[in-house]
Structure formats: structure tokens, C-alpha cells
Amino acid sequence: MQVLVMGAGSIGCYLGGLAAAAGLDLHFVGRPRVLESLRRHGLVCSDLTGRQHTIPATKLQLHERVPAGLQPAVSLLCVKSAATAEAASELRAALPASSLLLSMQNGISNASAAQAAAPALDVRAGMVPFNVAGLAPGHFHRGSSGALMVQGHAAADAALRTLQRAFAHSGIELQLIDSTEAMRAVQWGKLLLNLNNPVNALSGLPLREQLQQRGYRRCLAALQAEALDVLAAAVQPVRAMTPLPPRRLLSVLRLPTPLFKLVAARMLKIDAKARSSMADDLVLGRRTEIDALCGEVLALARSVGVSAPLNARMQSLVQDWPARSRPYGPDELLAALGLS
Numbered sequence: 001m002q003v004l005v006m007g008a009g010s011i012g013c014y015l016g017g018l019a020a021a022a023g024l025d026l027h028f029v030g031r032p033r034v035l036e037s038l039r040r041h042g043l044v045c046s047d048l049t050g051r052q053h054t055i056p057a058t059k060l061q062l063h064e065r066v067p068a069g070l071q072p073a074v075s076l077l078c079v080k081s082a083a084t085a086e087a088a089s090e091l092r093a094a095l096p097a098s099s100l101l102l103s104m105q106n107g108i109s110n111a112s113a114a115q116a117a118a119p120a121l122d123v124r125a126g127m128v129p130f131n132v133a134g135l136a137p138g139h140f141h142r143g144s145s146g147a148l149m150v151q152g153h154a155a156a157d158a159a160l161r162t163l164q165r166a167f168a169h170s171g172i173e174l175q176l177i178d179s180t181e182a183m184r185a186v187q188w189g190k191l192l193l194n195l196n197n198p199v200n201a202l203s204g205l206p207l208r209e210q211l212q213q214r215g216y217r218r219c220l221a222a223l224q225a226e227a228l229d230v231l232a233a234a235v236q237p238v239r240a241m242t243p244l245p246p247r248r249l250l251s252v253l254r255l256p257t258p259l260f261k262l263v264a265a266r267m268l269k270i271d272a273k274a275r276s277s278m279a280d281d282l283v284l285g286r287r288t289e290i291d292a293l294c295g296e297v298l299a300l301a302r303s304v305g306v307s308a309p310l311n312a313r314m315q316s317l318v319q320d321w322p323a324r325s326r327p328y329g330p331d332e333l334l335a336a337l338g339l340s
Contacts, residue, residue, distance in 0.1 A: 001162045004072040004088050008034050010132040011030050012078030014140040017045035021053035022166035027061045035062045041138030048271040066094035073159040074100045081292035084110045085117040091306045092118035092282040102126045102150050105293030125183045125191050126150040143274025147173035151183040189239040194293050195223040198318050204327030208270040214257050215330020221253040227309045230301045290318040
């Protein structure tokens, strides 16, 4: 089965690499800098369990634009949120009508934005639960766990069933969610967890080390609590993405660190190499996805006439990073958010 990855970044290369390792016919579209690295070094996908797949450069099909005449059974949209409309427009011009496009992106609105830019395509929302970091040129490492989710029906979507088998080959589960409403609840559940991305990015620390410092966890808990209040005001259901319901997770995050390590041992099963992609973006001076995280909370808050000042402040801290370019300690970040 032919698969197109639109956006050969960390997530795109990792998901595409797993599918290629399972024998699917992969095509990658990405920026020249990334493609040149893949041409020189090939593609290596590894994970916290010790699995590793290597695809030689000679086996990679790399493109700066979507090739004319390509007819993939499924395409994975993996670009950053700000590039969604542009990427979808390119796909609209290149792919046959009704082509299946899975938005494997952070945030809530990307699938809708892609559908608006490419109305003839069959766009489905997706969710990637785990962290992927670039360890070296061409080497992408999954540092945490969880099941992929996309909106679809096993009985009707043969391409998704094939993709399920391909990911299962590498130990990754792909779950199909049968309704738009249920998928939206999944997306909000993931966004609550992703509110740690800006905390991690501003800390300058690997994820596991950051989560073991109570001050940073208190920042995360405050952002999540505010978001949950907004979701309640909007009567928007949320699917729990951890064994604990979101409100109970807040209490765990606020525990003293020795207790947190005991109660949340599963949460800390994160590779020492793992970090948020937003941390990479800050280091490299790239535009972050803060508007697709805290910005989504603010947009929902405005729609129901409530406020979300903590998420607004976090959005500003990330946007103002170029003028600072220095990590925040836990107490410093608490103070910057106005938390005692």
C-alpha cells in the first residue's frame, strides 16, 4: 500500500519509518534541510523498549513537493499547525478527490483547517500520544508510550486496517474512533497533557527530569485546571488519556515529589532522552505550536464568555522567549505565571 507523509519532521519520519519497515510503500515530503539529512544518513527509528528500524537512504523516496500522479491509499499530515492550510492546499492540487488524509497533529482545529483548504479530500482527525525526539541526523526516537488514534471504521476503511497491521508490526497500536464527537474528546484529552509542552520547553530539561520537580508540575496542574474549567463551561467532553480522570490527575501532579514518584511511576516511564518538540523549536528559533495548545484553550474560553489568564500568560511567555533565551527554574516559572 502506498502512503504519503506530508511533513517529514520528527513525527512524520517516525510514523513513516515504522510503516516503511513493515513493508508499505512510503513517500516523504519535507523541507530541504530534513531531506538532505535523510539522503546522507538514512532513517533510523528507535524507541524506549529497545526496538530499532533502519531504512537505508537508497530505499527512501523523498520529495520537496508532492509528486504528480501519486495516488496514496492514505496520507499522513504531520506538518506544524501553522502550515496546515498550505500543506492541505498542495495536497488538494496533487491528490485525487476523496483521498484519505489523516491529521496526525497537535491541537484541536487542524483537521477542520485542512478540510476547509482541501474540501475534496476525506480528512480525518488523528492523535499521536507519544513523544518523538531527533537524537542525531536521520535518527528519531520515541521516548514514551500510548496508542495512536484516528477517526475511522474498521469495517469500512481497508487502508486504515492495513495501517493498523503495519504499526502493530513495530509494537504500536492504532485505535479507530467511530465518531467526530468521540474523536474531539480524545483531542481535548491529549491537549490537556500537551499543556506540559510549554512548561517543558521553558524549563530546558528532559521530560522525565522536568516532571520530577514539583514546581514545574504545579505549573502544569494550574494550566490543566484552568482548561478543565473552560471545557466544563463549554460542556465539552474529555477522554482521559491516563489511568486517572483529568481532575484526579491534578491532585497527583501537586503531590510532593517523593509521593509523586510512588503514585505516578507509570507516568515517569519516559526515556531519559525524551523532550517536547516545542523545546526543540525554541532552541532552533522556530515558530512553536503554542497557539495550537494554550491558544485553543483561549479560543474556547472566548466562545463561551469566560477567561483563561494562566494559559494566556503561558502563551505570552513562549512567544517572548527570543528576548529571554534562558530557561526558567521551577519557582521562577511559577512566579511568571502569577502562582505562589
